[in-house]
Amino acid sequence: MKLMTMPSEFQKALPILRQIKEAGFEAYFVGGSVRDVLLERPIHDVDIATSSYPQETKSIFPRTVDVGIEHGTVLVLENGGEYEITTFRTEDVYVDFRRPSHVSFVRSLEEDLKRRDFTVNALALDEEGNIIDCFNGLEDLKNKSLRAVGKAHERFEEDALRVMRGFRFAATLGFTIEEATYQAMKQEAKLLAKISVERIFIEFDKLLMAEYWRKGLALLIDAQANQFLPDLAGKEEDLLRLMAVIKDTFTFENSAQAWAHLMISLGIYDSRAFLKKWKTSNDFQKAVSKIVSLYHFREKQELDKLSLYTYGKEVALLVEDLRQARALESDFARIQELDEALVIHDKHEMAINGRYLMQEMGMKPGPQLGEILNRVELAIVNGQVPNQIEAIRQFIEEGDKNE
Ligand code: ATP
Numbered sequence: 288m289k290l291m292t293m294p295s296e297f298q299k300a301l302p303i304l305r306q307i308k309e310a311g312f313e314a315y316f317v318g319g320s321v322r323d324v325l326l327e328r329p330i331h332d333v334d335i336a337t338s339s340y341p342q343e344t345k346s347i348f349p350r351t352v353d354v355g356i357e358h359g360t361v362l363v364l365e366n367g368g369e370y371e372i373t374t375f376r377t378e379d380v381y382v383d384f385r386r387p388s389h390v391s392f393v394r395s396l397e398e399d400l401k402r403r404d405f406t407v408n409a410l411a412l413d414e415e416g417n418i419i420d421c422f423n424g425l426e427d428l429k430n431k432s433l434r435a436v437g438k439a440h441e442r443f444e445e446d447a448l449r450v451m452r453g454f455r456f457a458a459t460l461g462f463t464i465e466e467a468t469y470q471a472m473k474q475e476a477k478l479l480a481k482i483s484v485e486r487i488f489i490e491f492d493k494l495l496m497a498e499y500w501r502k503g504l505a506l507l508i509d510a511q512a513n514q515f516l517p518d519l520a521g522k523e524e525d526l527l528r529l530m531a532v533i534k535d536t537f538t539f540e541n542s543a544q545a546w547a548h549l550m551i552s553l554g555i556y557d558s559r560a561f562l563k564k565w566k567t568s569n570d571f572q573k574a575v576s577k578i579v580s581l582y583h584f585r586e587k588q589e590l591d592k593l594s595l596y597t598y599g600k601e602v603a604l605l606v607e608d609l610r611q612a613r614a615l616e617s618d619f620a621r622i623q624e625l626d627e628a629l630v631i632h633d634k635h636e637m638a639i640n641g642r643y644l645m646q647e648m649g650m651k652p653g654p655q656l657g658e659i660l661n662r663v664e665l666a667i668v669n670g671q672v673p674n675q676i677e678a679i680r681q682f683i684e685e686g687d688k689n690e
């Protein structure tokens with residue numbers, strides 16, 4: 288098969304393929320971008336595979352960065368873009384069902400394609416637009432089918448993350464999983480217990496964010512893969528409810544909202560403890576907790592100025608969006624109104640600060656100063672005091688008298 292028109296992302300990267308070829312090596316576009324072009328989906332990263340070894344690749348291009356040279360990957364900066372160029376490789380030594388500890392560079396494209404997870408991810412494209420399809424990936428693409436490259440059981444045993452990737456691609460592409468591949472995923476799901484949580488998080492997160500997340504999640508639950516994920520063992524009913532309580536067509540706005548919905552559906556109040564087990568970043572834990580806690584606040588009462596100020600408009604919109612998806616009463620206009628009525632949106636917008644209190648009002652640094660600032664902040668937000676220096680001074684001085 289030949290692509291008649293190359294999308295602009297590939298056009299832009301064509302000089303790179305040509306330069307590698309001129310230096311006497313082979314080079315192809317590979318992986319997700321080739322799949323996505325054929326599916327007419329937007330492309331993100333354009334990955335290139337080559338027969339040149341990393342040092343050889345580096346000698347061809349003036350601007351390169353060693354991003355993963357031990358795995359054969361060199362980042363090339365060309366034509367205003369960044370391209371990962373990876374030497375053809377096999378991954379022959381798998382230790383303990385994880386990613387290989389050792390990769391061997393090879394000179395054959397087919398060897399490289401063989402190590403890839405699913406046939407639709409194992410397509411290559413040359414500079415003339417020819418598709419190289421060693422494993423019937425084009426046929427699977429047409430049938431919207433995910434099929435492991437080679438013997439499914441072996442491939443999942445080699446790297447059990449592929450089980451998770453299977454659910455993830457079902458979710459992003461909306462494909463069905465070919466029967467033998469699915470049976471193998473089911474049987475090998477237990478090996479997920481051996482995979483690093485960080486790698487699993489990335490795939491699960493992509494699954495939740497995907498257009499067909501219900502499909503991916505339903506397959507994951509059916510395969511009982513949740514038994515081997517942090518704090519999700521025995522939670523299949525909650526996970527099923529997570530889908531049942533939310534409108535069919537709903538997709539999540541962002542990761543934090545997706546994970547917050549998971550927390551709410553699982554009845555987990557301490558999102559941080561849960562997300563710590565998933566080894567997520569502190570910032571992510573904070574973002575999810577905010578959504579969860581405002582969601583619970585909204586179960587009890589309407590949004591007010593102080594809660595909007597505390598959580599921020601963005602979080603409030605995400606919560607309202609979730610409520611709407613769960614067929615609960617929602618009020619987006621109120622968020623807008625309250626936000627417009629807020630005199631300040633952040634404590635840095637206060638007309639005074641700690642330095643002012645010390646320099647102009649002779650206060651000493653310490654916890655008391657912090658308390659006063661908090662009191663002023665609250666009063667400004669609630670509209671008790673205008674956000675003006677004189678008014679604030681008066682408010683503080685009166686407060687002192689009353690104490
Ligand atoms: P996306 O569009 O979400 O980035 P992708 O197909 O590009 O999807 P990546 O995780 O970026 O997926 O990986 C790039 C390519 O590397 C895949 O298409 C696949 O060929 C190969 N690959 C990645 N991870 C694995 C793995 N664990 N086992 C086998 N092949 C893999």
Ligand code: MG
Pocket residue numbers: 319320332
């Ligand atoms: Mg990719």
